[in-house]
Amino acid sequence: MAGAGSMIDCCDLIAGLAARGWNQGSGVPCSTFAGPIAHLSASGHYRAAANEGLALSGAVGARLAGRREAVFLQNSGLGNLINPLTSLCQPYAVPVLALVSMRGWPDPGADEPQHALMGQTTETILSALGIWHTVLTAESLDPALDRAEQMISSGRSAFLLVPHRSISQHPGTMPALRTGGPDTAEVTSAVADACPPGTAVFATTGYTSRYLHDALDRPENFYMQGSMGHVSSLALGYADAAPEKTVIVLDGDGAALMHLGALSTIGAAQPANLVHVVIDNGGYESTGSQQSTSGTTDLAAVAKACGYRAASTVDSVQALQQQLASAAAAPGPHFILVRAGRTVRQTPQRAGASLSLPHIAARLQDATLPAAAAASHA
Template identity: 40%
Template sequence: MIEAAQFVEAARERGFDWYAGVPCSYLTPFINYVLQDASLHYVSAANEGDAVALIAGVTLGAKHGRRGITMMQNSGLGNAVSPLTSLTWTFRLPQLLIVTWRGQPGVPDEPQHALMGPITPAMLDTMDIPWETFPTEADAIGPALDRAIAHMDATGRPYALVMQKGSVAPFELKDGGAPTRRTPVEPRARLRELATNPLATRRDALQKVIAHTPLDSTVVLASTGFCGRELYAIDDRANQLYMVGSMGCVTPFALGLALARPDLRVVALDGDGAALMRMGVFATLGAYGPSNLTHVLLDNGAHDSTGGQATVSAQVSFAGVAAACGYASAVESDDPAVIDELFAAPPLDGPRFASLAIRRGTPDGLPRPTITPPDVKTRLMRHIGAI
């Protein structure tokens, strides 16, 4: 058994100072220690996949060899499969995973871990994530971290430490570390007369976003599907990244980047289908989101890239959700001028949000990016001085 401080301080010496995750009783000492150290950063995510995406965003923007750790119970691996297989693996955004081994064969545990326990190693192997058991002796910590870093640096992909029961001694929590509650805002809705003013196209909206996101001070992260493809077709700029897969993860990804890089304005371009898939992240953004984070949701009421099947967004007030979750401002409209107003507004104490209703449909022959995910990531990191 080791002390929380022994691992965390060894990790800090190697550049690990960002943590995100969902608690597990095995992880309690680590979380409690990190929460009470003002020089370390911990974000309590709504689910494990959001935590993986958030640390990927930190990795994207981190300077000077800073690194991140995602912590989760092994039951949460199911929530993390999508970003682990189509974000961190695809874009080569490395992070250290600490995965607890509930239901380890031969160790009595609760019935919900009876299947996940035995298959945890196989799940990591299937996702091409090398792993080893978490160190339980002080002199084993440094070598384990060094092996993880060597793999991360060589491949650009995650490495996992699988924590067995009783690996870390208790550490008392004196302060729960809850983010400061923001003053609630009222969601605003502004609708036009659609009979005379048809909805804007996605292209109309994206052109406005481009006009307000200069190369030298902003980063634009576009959701998977036609959003990223159409942004690429309009203007492939060095400050843009086009998500592939990882549906719903553009916002926690953007949150990680915005937290790591307060010198940049980070814009997350979202869609209604993606937002509905991971609505829990609205609460995380509302609690932790900084003033340099802007969330733009383009709502056409459909899964456009898969044939136009309807979403349930027609009965959802995304601005109402954002306001209730603590965003500094939240507005929804069918007038594309709302994007101009969003970017023209003075700085606020927290993230800002706008949902714009747009028409369905996509231009014929819309190209896919020819720049590969690792190359677009490397180009962006070089552009913002992260490498």
């Protein structure tokens, strides 16, 4: 089977990169790279990036200053990276080294459905862009790194494709996520309990959509699997097209930071029926609890500056319930930042394990269109 092999030792990978001058890393967390990210973070040699394109651009900047910086990403985020790859790296002839974890590959049917298309097309896309790439395994570690080094030296970027969960964990530990405050399960349950009948709820990818599905599955819930950072824009489009519906977004700090410009778009659009709840636990819990950059970003202040009518920060379920009630009594958009703690309980299965993704979309449409039709004839 393509990509098969024994587990890559995390420390061997980092040592191999360092031996070739790649002592620094940047990227977006992925469970496959939990070990390497922990290793580099422990020595202060990893910079968290809000999205993959920013990581790549930062690596180009570091290269211009004489430092080699490897980029870590999952192939699901390749789209975020293509713009600077094709309009910065290649035309300016500044090569980069990227390590890409491969979801939906080699067998798309063996992974979650949102990864199938990228799993099938990642190699084709890289080939079409003229990017040299090869599969990285424990057996091919040194030869692949040597070949990548040759590509970099010749002025070409090199992409190392890493099979899913094929790298061992780092023997150390990642810095703990924020403690105190309600966890993701408590926040999603509180929102589900507060929803009036007919409220549309859009939940971001990761644990948030899982816990919402577990708390209260209903046709008006949209569970995002993949498309990290896009749930608020998805909800904005829906809210604008169905102004008679109350719309709640359940977002995460890492997801909100990934496409922070969405807050400005929402502020400018002024959807009166939109409530945006961001669960800020300080990191990416579902990929290994790597820290996000929310610790230095006041997302509520950003939302207010972007034009949300109201923005608040809460640190308890009771305070969240109070803010949800206030939001229901006044026009939005409203922004509620929940200072959350780490979730220490069994994680429920994804909504996609029992509901097909097309069915999730279709049933929301079915629940919405009769109401929209009635409103248009009122």
